[in-house]
Amino acid sequence: MSGNREENALWSIFGYLISGLLFWGGIGWAGDRWLGTTYLTLVGLLVGAGGAIYLVWLRFGRE
Template sequence: MTNEPANRRDENALWSIFGYLISGLLFWGGAGWAADHFLETNYLTLVGLLVGAGGALYLIWLRFGRE
């Protein structure tokens, strides 16, 4: 039973990491897709996805990597 709070904390951390990654990809990928749509280009979706993944990894490092 003493290990249960640590398991819960680890599970919450994994869900937080998953949420950061998905939200970064969806937000910045969507912004890139919208920019592609309005500017009639073909590469900004990829740029948005890369920015979103990079930003999410940076936020994950800030929150969990320095502990």
């Protein structure tokens, strides 16, 4: 892609963070519901956020 790399990155970061939180947070929440625990939602959210940031780094950080 051409010169708008920063701009692209900005929007992609937003999308990745949302889907990371949604997906892994959702898994954690389902796990909590299933097992009757309370901490899995938090774990899922953290994993999701971490994964999303890792993905952003993979896509835009390494060069």
